[in-house]
Every structure is written in structure tokens, then in C-alpha cells.
Amino acid sequence: MASIMPTFGLRRLPLLNKFRSTLPPPPPLRLHRSSSSIALPVAISSAASSSTYEGSEEPESNTNTLSTAIEEPRNKNKNKKPKPFFPKRGETLELVCETLAFKGKGLCKVEDTGYVVMCDRALPGERFVGRVTRKKNNYSEVTKVKTLSPHRDMVEAPCEYASHCGGCRTQNLLYEAQVRAKEEQVRDLVVHVGKFPYKDAEFENVMKPIVPCDMQFHYRNKMEFSFGPKRWLPKEQLANKSEDTNVFSLGLHAPGFFDKVLNVDKCFLQSEPANKVLAAVQDCWRNPELGLSPYDCHSHTGFMKHLTIRSGRDAETRDPQLMVNFVTSSYKPELLKPLVDKLAVFPEMVSIMNNINTSVGNTSVGEEEYTLYGKATITEILRGLAFEISANSFFQTNAHQAEILYKLVEDCAGLKGDGSEIILDLFCGTGTIGLTLAKKVKHVYGYEVVPEAISDARRNAKLNGIHNATFIQGDLNKISESFGNDFQRPDIVISDPNRPGMHTNLIKYLLKLKASRIVYVSCNPATCARDLDLLCHGSVEQKLQGCYRLTSIQPVDMFPHTPHIECVCLLELC
Numbered sequence: 257m258a259s260i261m262p263t264f265g266l267r268r269l270p271l272l273n274k275f276r277s278t279l280p281p282p283p284p285l286r287l288h289r290s291s292s293s294i295a296l297p298v299a300i301s302s303a304a305s306s307s308t309y310e311g312s313e314e315p316e317s318n319t320n321t322l323s324t325a326i327e328e329p330r331n332k333n334k335n336k337k338p339k340p341f342f343p344k345r346g347e348t349l350e351l352v353c354e355t356l357a358f359k360g361k362g363l364c365k366v367e368d369t370g371y372v373v374m375c376d377r378a379l380p381g382e383r384f385v386g387r388v389t390r391k392k393n394n395y396s397e398v399t400k401v402k403t404l405s406p407h408r409d410m411v412e413a414p415c416e417y418a419s420h421c422g423g424c425r426t427q428n429l430l431y432e433a434q435v436r437a438k439e440e441q442v443r444d445l446v447v448h449v450g451k452f453p454y455k456d457a458e459f460e461n462v463m464k465p466i467v468p469c470d471m472q473f474h475y476r477n478k479m480e481f482s483f484g485p486k487r488w489l490p491k492e493q494l495a496n497k498s499e500d501t502n503v504f505s506l507g508l509h510a511p512g513f514f515d516k517v518l519n520v521d522k523c524f525l526q527s528e529p530a531n532k533v534l535a536a537v538q539d540c541w542r543n544p545e546l547g548l549s550p551y552d553c554h555s556h557t558g559f560m561k562h563l564t565i566r567s568g569r570d571a572e573t574r575d576p577q578l579m580v581n582f583v584t585s586s587y588k589p590e591l592l593k594p595l596v597d598k599l600a601v602f603p604e605m606v607s608i609m610n611n612i613n614t615s616v617g618n619t620s621v622g623e624e625e626y627t628l629y630g631k632a633t634i635t636e637i638l639r640g641l642a643f644e645i646s647a648n649s650f651f652q653t654n655a656h657q658a659e660i661l662y663k664l665v666e667d668c669a670g671l672k673g674d675g676s677e678i679i680l681d682l683f684c685g686t687g688t689i690g691l692t693l694a695k696k697v698k699h700v701y702g703y704e705v706v707p708e709a710i711s712d713a714r715r716n717a718k719l720n721g722i723h724n725a726t727f728i729q730g731d732l733n734k735i736s737e738s739f740g741n742d743f744q745r746p747d748i749v750i751s752d753p754n755r756p757g758m759h760t761n762l763i764k765y766l767l768k769l770k771a772s773r774i775v776y777v778s779c780n781p782a783t784c785a786r787d788l789d790l791l792c793h794g795s796v797e798q799k800l801q802g803c804y805r806l807t808s809i810q811p812v813d814m815f816p817h818t819p820h821i822e823c824v825c826l827l828e829l830c
């Protein structure tokens with residue numbers, strides 16, 4: 257995979273802009289923008305309640321939905337009072353989607369009322385009829401019944417599962433519109449949750465244009481598929497009597513369902529060799545002679561839970577590598593042998609693992625791990641360094657875009673280049689960020705909760721001849737007053753938490769530490785905005801005194817066609 261640096265920023269996307277200019281003008285919006293403050297549903301994961309360690313994919317149940325009252329920024333009808341509106345469950349509404357919000361859901365407002373309605377798979381500019389399915393405090397959720405006029409940036413989705421799969425949400429939205437919506441979402445969250453003044457001219461310099469991803473398909477180096485006893489089918493296909501749901505399924509979860517699996521034969525987000533592995537497993541695992549049963553998360557019976565396919569590259573030859581991890585409910589290697597034999601002949605295959613997960617939960621991390629073929633790790637290259645990654649360690653899932661992300665982190669760190677600085681790399685995973693900076697600093701301290709990731713980080717330091725990096729295993733949600741006593745005082749802190757963001761005690765520590773710079777890398781702009789607010793403005797209730805200035809916030813699109821947004825933020829000590 258060649259590393260191509262993208263042209264930074266949307267405003268420098270001539271090809272996309274040219275394409276856009278050939279599209280018909282958007283249909284006029286009939287929606288009235290509310291004149292008073294409106295309620296924007298914003299999901300903020302609770303750091304305190306977090307118990308999930310996997311960086312990117314924690315379940316929906318881990319998030320608390322907060323409704324944040326916000327001022328409508330582009331309000332032109334200051335004196336017009338919005339009409340009160342109380343939708344009923346089952347009521348149908350004609351709506352126009354204004355923008356994409358949290359989890360890529362379309363945000364609409366009911367005409368003349370400003371009342372907010374969220375709809376999955378509604379895209380900006382689309383006019384549609386929606387049926388109210390859920391009522392929350394100050395907004396409702398609808399499901400789309402019928403599109404009246406399509407969204408202005410419609411393109412044909414290449415994947416046949418795009419309209420139903422829980423992975424991609426916006427494949428049929430022009431890529432430029434996807435990144436534009438993500439940039440707007442970050443801006444809104446930073447303004448409304450982070451309480452940074454959008455009217456301030458300086459804010460325009462702080463908020464950088466999003467970095468798009470050059471590679472819009474096949475960019476994921478890790479995909480996790482689930483086994484299920486029944487096939488989930490969308491309503492349209494259910495009506496077709498010839499489609500049978502009583503067939504074992506292997507694929508991705510239907511949107512919003514932990515127990516329903518959409519069978520997929522190919523995923524456009526993973527590499528071609530990884531798709532061949534998926535096809536080979538699909539080809540044989542249902543064969544009754546093999547005796548493989550999918551795990552049923554209701555009856556808690558069955559053997560096969562998940563199939564994870566990881567792609568990497570050989571550190572020297574750069575040839576593609578593959579790792580397969582079967583997550584099963586018990587250890588029965590003889591049952592997996594026919595599959596292992598079939599996959600081991602793939603020229604790229606370097607590792608076939610078996611994680612045993614006896615819990616009733618849906619996680620893929622096992623209590624025990626066995627190597628069924630090859631070695632226990634796969635290699636990937638980032639910023640010239642080689643990283644060995646084990647089955648359960650976090651590694652950036654888009655290695656191509658991670659090159660750019662890490663370059664931005666380095667730029668934000670503003671290293672003097674004299675090797676004098678101490679770096680604290682919080683939520684370090686396999687040590688990738690810290691190790692890519694190690695040769696320019698005095699020492700790197702990495703902190704991470706997953707023991708396997710810490711072992712990987714230590715091995716990766718050795719592998720790359722780095723001797724000034726120390727990795728410490730610990731839970732950053734449970735730090736005590738003595739945190740920091742086991743490493744030298746850092747000059748620069750890099751913090752890259754998973755979606756719940758940082759625990760208040762960690763923020764307290766950072767405010768006491770007063771490092772000259774904090775580079776905050778976030779995969780959830782809502783919790784990021786909350787943490788930036790605490791670091792910069794403090795909180796009377798939480799007895800926190802903010803002492804940082806937000807000098808840059810750079811959204812990066814790491815995951816085209818999905819709602820995920822990454823941001824690199826720079827905070828400088830006031």
C-alpha cells in the first residue's frame with residue numbers, strides 16, 4: 257500500500273469540487289429555522305462508566321445521551337416565535353434532512369417549530385416521509401418510510417449491502433459531502449458542547465478544515481464479523497417469500513442490533529486478500545459435516561462467535577500479510593482444523609489465532625488465546641517503523657491515514673529537535689505514537705490498560721532499536737493521587753483515549769501537571785469537546801480550574817462512509 261499524502265483540507269479538493277459543480281442545484285429547503293434556542297441531541301459517552309478497552313468499537317449501551325440546549329448559530333428569524341410541537345409515536349412527518357449528526361444520523365427540523373428529528377440514513381438535502389419511532393426529551397427519532405426527493409449529493413453505492421449494513425452509513429453520499437458534514441459536526445460540537453465562541457474571529461484559525469482520506473475503499477486493516485444462527489434481512493427482502501431467515505449467518509450486525517447479523521460475502525472496506533479469506537470461510541463453515549454451530553446470544557449455545565481478519569505488511573518486503581482470529585465459546589481446535597487447513601494455504605497468511613470467550617457478552621477478546629497456525633502477531637509499518645500486533649491489541653485501523661494523523665500529532669507536539677523533551681503518551685495502545693516520536697525526544701512514557709498491547713509496545717520498541725521508551729500497564733480511569741510518581745515530569749502530553757474520552761481524575765491530573773502542550777487525539781468529537789471545555793474553561797461543579805488555550809482543532813477523516821470522525825487538537829498552557 258503506497259503512502260500517498262493527501263492534499264490537506266476540503267478547500268483543496270479540486271477534483272471533488274469539479275464533480276460537485278456538475279450536479280443539479282439542491283432543492284429549495286422548506287424548513288423554517290427555529291428562532292429560539294433548539295435542542296441538539298448529542299451523545300457523550302461517560303468516561304467514568306467506561307469499561308470497554310477496545311479503542312473504536314464499543315457498544316451503543318456505553319453511551320449516555322445528553323441533550324444539550326444550544327443557540328441556533330445561523331438564525332435569521334430572531335423575532336419569530338416557534339410553534340410548540342408534540343409528535344406522537346407512529347405519526348408520519350414530511351421532513352428535509354439538514355445535516356448529519358451523531359452516528360451519521362440525519363438531523364431534520366419540523367417546519368415552523370424548530371423541533372429536532374433524527375433519522376438513520378437520511379442524507380443532507382433529502383426530502384422524505386418519516387414515521388416517529390421514539391420520543392426523547394427534546395427530540396424524536398423517525399424511520400424513513402419514503403424518499404420524496406433524493407439528497408443533493410447522491411451517488412450510487414458500490415456495495416450491495418450499503419443500505420442495510422451497520423458498518424457503512426453514507427456510501428451513497430458524495431464523498432465531499434460526507435467530509436463536509438463531518439467538519440460541520442465537529443464545529444457544532446466544539447461550539448456548543450466545548451463552549452468555544454464561534455463568533456470569535458480567532459476561532460476560524462483554530463478550527464482547521466478536515467483532512468479527507470485519499471483511499472475511500474479497502475482502507476480498513478481489521479474487520480470483525482459475527483456468526484449468528486439466523487439471517488437478518490431488511491423488510492423489503494423479508495416480504496419476498498423465497499428469502500429464508502433460518503439460515504446461519506456470518507457478517508455484520510444490522511444497525512442498532514447486537515443479536516441480528518446481516519450475512520455478507522464481501523466488504524468494500526477491507527483489503528482484497530481479506531475478502532478472499534471471508535469468501536473461503538463463507539464457502540465451507542455451514543457444511544454440516546464440519547459440525548460448526550454459530551453462537552446464539554439469546555440461548556447462549558453454539559461455538560462460533562466472531563471472525564476477525566487483520567491485514568498488514570511485511571516489514572522488509574512490504575508484501576501483504578493476513579491474520580485470522582476465530583473467537584469461539586470453548587476450546588475445540590479439532591473443530592476448527594478444516595477451516596485452518598483451508599486458510600493456511602493463502603500466501604499472505606502469517607497467523608491463525610483462536611480466542612476463547614466463555615462470557616455471554618458480545619466482545620471478541622478471549623480469556624485464553626491459542627495459535628492455530630503461524631505466529632501470534634502480524635506486522636504493519638507506520639512512519640518508517642515496524643509494529644508487531646497481536647490479535648487483541650489496538651492498532652490504527654486505517655494505517656494509510658494514520659500516517660497523516662501521526663504527522664499532524666508530531667506537528668502539534670512542536671518538538672524542539674534537541675532531544676531534551678519528555679513525552680507522556682496516554683492510551684498508547686501498541687506504543688505507535690510515542691515510538692514514532694522517540695528518536696527526537698529524551699524519553700517516552702506510554703500508558704495503556706491492555707496487557708497484550710503493553711507487551712507489543714515493548715517488543716516494538718526493541719524491534720525498532722528504540723531504548724528511550726517505557727510502557728506502563730494501568731487503567732487510566734482509576735488513577736490515584738500518586739499517578740505520575742513512576743515517570744519523569746512530561747513536557748508534552750499526548751492523549752488518545754477511546755470513545756468515552758478522559759476520566760475527570762485524569763483531567764484533574766493534567767490540570768495539576770501543567771505540561772506546556774497537550775495533543776489530544778480523539779475518535780469522538782462529543783467527548784473531545786467536553787474534555788476540551790474542562791481543560792480550557794474548567795468547571796465550578798467539578799472544582800476544576802482550566803488553564804489551557806485551544807490553539808488548533810484538526811478533523812481527519814479516517815473512516816469514509818461511516819459516521820466516525822477523528823480530531824487532533826492542540827492545547828497550549830495559558
Ligand SMILES: C[S@@+](CC[C@H](N)C(=O)[O-])C[C@H]1O[C@@H](n2cnc3c(N)ncnc32)[C@H](O)[C@@H]1O
Pocket residue numbers: 308309310311312650651652682683684685686687688689703704705706709730731732733734752753754779
Ligand atoms: C484510540 S486507541 C489509541 C491507541 C494508540 N494511541 C494508537 O494510536 O494506536 C485507545 C487506547 O486506549 C486504551 N484504553 C482504553 N481505555 C483505557 C483505560 N481506561 N486506561 C488505559 N488505556 C485505555 C485502549 O486499549 C486503546 O489501546
